[in-house]
Amino acid sequence: MTSIREIARKAGVSPATVSRVLNRDKTFSIKDSTRQKVLNLAKSLHYELKPNRPSNGPKRKIIVLCALSVETLNRDLYFSDIKKGLYKEADISHITVVNFIHFPDSQFRFSDLKKVDGVIVIGTFTSNFLEHISKYNTNVVIINEPRDFEKFDLIRNNYYSYTNKILDLLFKRNFYKIALIGGAVNQMDCLGLSEESCIDPRSRAYRNWMKSHDLPIQEIATDWTLEAGFNAMEKLLSMKNTPEIVIASSDLLAVGAYRAIHLHQLKIPDDIQLISFNNSEVASYLVPSLSSISAPTLEMGEAAIRLLNDRFINQRTQAWQVVLPSKFIERESSYSKFNDSYLS
Structure with missing residues (x-):
């Protein structure tokens, strides 16, 4: 079955763009030629649009659960950039972050997760905590998780x-x-x-x-x-x-x-x-x-929203793991005698 990602790849645009075009988002600014290209590809590939909320209608709602305090997140550029990428892509994808919860939080109720379409987890929580999440919401993406889980989408660096x-x-x-x-x-x-x-x-x-x-x-x-x-x-x-x-x-x-x-x-x-x-x-x-x-931290946040969007649109249940590449920036604190300073 043709997926939105396949259409996006052939059209040379993002999956979020394909999603908004196929859902006739009237607020989405895009060239008419690109819009038509996406529609033609979807038709030629026999893509069947699944029932979905229109992008110009009620936004999908998600909750973010973060294992870092507000202070730690703000001073740690690695995680604060993940948050920036997440919000940036959420806005593009017509998704609202209704709550960004920092832990520990003794007032947190797992039952609140039933009220939203998806959950994004930033950081490392106990296996028992994650298991409780899955009982109330199955659309879960975890960012920066060193362990492997069969039921959750995972996004990590390499x-x-x-x-x-x-x-x-x-x-x-x-x-x-x-x-x-x-x-x-x-x-x-x-x-x-x-x-x-x-x-x-x-x-x-x-x-x-x-x-x-x-x-x-x-x-x-x-x-x-x-x-x-x-x-x-x-x-x-x-x-x-x-x-x-x-x-x-x-x-x-x-x-x-x-x-x-x-x-x-x-x-x-x-x-x-x-x-x-x-x-x-x-x-x-x-x-x-x-x-x-x-590490591509902004992209990690963006990827989390895209994985959720794929679950929303394609009703995907198979968990995916996304590993994003890093890059070595060599400066004065180390040096090479062999002219091999940078790794690709």
Whole structure:
């Protein structure tokens, strides 16, 4: 059966555009030639428009459940950009976010999920919490979830595979004393962080890669704060076998690590090199500037809305997993002798 995505691919437009054209959205501004192209393709491919609310009628409603507090979300550019992408695509797709709930929230009622068309989850919640969601609403998309679930749509970055790419690159550059500053991913429920946690993909990839190359693991598990980054780097620098290069699992941890390195009167990258994740705005303003892996965070938010829209329009029940690629932005905190600074 022909899908909206297939029509979009052949027409060279987004699935959201196809959806609004097929639903005769009179408020949607688009070239007449493009509109006609979409309609002709739908007809030639025998697309059967399923019952759906018109885009110029009542908007579909969704709730967003976020495992981060308001303060944490606002200062963390990784997650705040996901939120921006989500709202941007929701507006395009004629979808209203009726509530954006930050946890912990003792007043949250699962029964409220029955009142909306879909649910987007940002961050890591306990399996029991997610199971309760599915009892009240089956249209669920989870963003930035390291675990696998059979019944939920998942959107994630490729930090696991990209950590392996970075380690391969460092090995090529003859680095063998490689350390990692990272942390476990704590799981949220209604009342706060639970005792349950899962291994961060960067940590899992690092451990497996170092073992496979018979190299010593120098990993410091931390919280995700500036102070934690500072304390972790202090521990690494006090070790007898000081690392040549450190991978920080976030730019925030890297900023704390910078402070510790400077207090030890060491120079970056001459005495020790540093690579981080998330490529937040601060990375390019540090001195020296910070090499960091950039994730497509805006696109992750946009993709969540598109997956929900596909469920709404096509009544899809099969869960999908979407993995979006990252990019290595190499700056002054690391360098190559082999002219191989950038990974594709």
